[in-house]
Amino acid sequence: MAYKISPDLQMRMRSAAATQPLRIIVRHRGLPAFMRSGAHALRAGEIAIRRQYRLVSATAMEVSASHIETLIQDDTVEYIWPDLPVHTCLDVSVPRIRAPQIWNLGLRGEGIRIAILDTGVDPQHPDFAGRIAAMTSFVGGDGSDDNGHGTHVAGIAAGSGAASNGRFRGVAPAASLYIAKVLDANGDGLMSNVMAGIEWAVTQDVHVINLSLGGDTSGDGTDALSTLCDQVVRQLGIAICVAAGNNGPSNSTIGAPGVARRVITVGAADDADHVAQFSSRGPTLDGRIKPDIVFPGTGIVSARASNARVGRPTQPYYAELSGTSMATPHATGAVALLLQANPNLRPEDVKRALLGGALDLNEMPTAQGSGRGDLLAAYQRAMRPTPVQPEEVAAGNWWGQLRRVLGDIW
Amino acid sequence: MEKMAPALHQKLGASPDSIVALIVRTDGDPARYLPRLAELGFAVGHQFRLLPGVSVRGRARAALSLLDEAWVLRVEEDQPVTTM
Numbered sequence: 001m002a003y004k005i006s007p008d009l010q011m012r013m014r015s016a017a018a019t020q021p022l023r024i025i026v027r028h029r030g031l032p033a034f035m036r037s038g039a040h041a042l043r044a045g046e047i048a049i050r051r052q053y054r055l056v057s058a059t060a061m062e063v064s065a066s067h068i069e070t071l072i073q074d075d076t077v078e079y080i081w082p083d084l085p086v087h088t089c090l091d092v093s094v095p096r097i098r099a100p101q102i103w104n105l106g107l108r109g110e111g112i113r114i115a116i117l118d119t120g121v122d123p124q125h126p127d128f129a130g131r132i133a134a135m136t137s138f139v140g141g142d143g144s145d146d147n148g149h150g151t152h153v154a155g156i157a158a159g160s161g162a163a164s165n166g167r168f169r170g171v172a173p174a175a176s177l178y179i180a181k182v183l184d185a186n187g188d189g190l191m192s193n194v195m196a197g198i199e200w201a202v203t204q205d206v207h208v209i210n211l212s213l214g215g216d217t218s219g220d221g222t223d224a225l226s227t228l229c230d231q232v233v234r235q236l237g238i239a240i241c242v243a244a245g246n247n248g249p250s251n252s253t254i255g256a257p258g259v260a261r262r263v264i265t266v267g268a269a270d271d272a273d274h275v276a277q278f279s280s281r282g283p284t285l286d287g288r289i290k291p292d293i294v295f296p297g298t299g300i301v302s303a304r305a306s307n308a309r310v311g312r313p314t315q316p317y318y319a320e321l322s323g324t325s326m327a328t329p330h331a332t333g334a335v336a337l338l339l340q341a342n343p344n345l346r347p348e349d350v351k352r353a354l355l356g357g358a359l360d361l362n363e364m365p366t367a368q369g370s371g372r373g374d375l376l377a378a379y380q381r382a383m384r385p386t387p388v389q390p391e392e393v394a395a396g397n398w399w400g401q402l403r404r405v406l407g408d409i410w
Numbered sequence: 411m412e413k414m415a416p417a418l419h420q421k422l423g424a425s426p427d428s429i430v431a432l433i434v435r436t437d438g439d440p441a442r443y444l445p446r447l448a449e450l451g452f453a454v455g456h457q458f459r460l461l462p463g464v465s466v467r468g469r470a471r472a473a474l475s476l477l478d479e480a481w482v483l484r485v486e487e488d489q490p491v492t493t494m
Contacts, residue, residue, distance in 0.1 A: 190465070192433055192455055195458055196465075214491055216490075224433045227461055
């Protein structure tokens, strides 16, 4: 009967305790005995049905290792596989947001400066060779990544994919990277370190800042870190992308600085384009809709630091991680490409283009924001002439606006 | 905007000798207020220019006394952040 069990499941059964639950997929003919009404195993809770498929006669379930032996005695059972976890490599998530279509226009982030404020980066990783323009640390050390999170995040935003022959390429693979280590080896830090990192990034004249970090408590955006973020976006014209957090699916679970008004707050979508269960939900404490948008954030394979503590290694130089931290650098890379395409865009223009081009996932606005990011649709919006904003005319910035309008005409 | 959230006020008052990490927003350049902060027993971490202020560590009792300083605009906890 062993021929009914896939070899990798046999291996898992050998190393599992008899009572250990295993997730399997069973192909069967008609209605198998274990699913018939009143079947002992179902009644006794020895089998937990997870999903039944219609196009193929198969069922996903959770059973103990010992019970699999019982299943194969069933004549209607044809074959049993392990129900293996799946992951979304950058070669899947990046095409999903239609970044390659933008690359085909000759836009890969050249000349755009991205700041990654995180656990640092592995400067020896081949995917960043020659593109780390500056590194610093606000928690000791030199900015090298002793956790793995920052390297993974940087790979999603701007990894070249050099160590994978271009397979695991980030969204803006030619952008320059400015690395500030603001979180320690455990991935923890204080708001004040992040604020210091933002001030440093400003002095580096970056175009966009990635913050795949945040606090746990819901806020109204008046805290110091959120206020600073809003000020940097509004007064200095630097876009900031912030992770919504991983405290979903309960409402009002987005902390600072994700609650800041002018940043792009990013939730996570899964492989099936549903908002991930863990993705934090709005509204903010003062009733505003957040997140603003979602990007792929489950099981993302990206760059792995040589001494990474986090992530499941999938091959040399790469590992898998999930979280809104992984969704956020997709947005940051998208912002980089949009700014390269149209350097006149202000952060609010970029945000408007991204949100306007997002694919509606038909979920609550407090879960999906405007929907899942679509870079090609955002690009089309970003390249339209931008109307003069009334507040800018009032502020006397008429010459810059006139130049922009004339530029669009000419 | 109130200088300190009521919850923080209560927390500091409940254990005045505890050491707390704070972000203090100041009226203008924070460098002007460093001597006064030292006088109150605070160790200053970062100084911020874009949003004028400082990060400090000190006794909860001293944090409450900051509320009487005219140059202090807001006092809040320097909260933990983590990877997402």
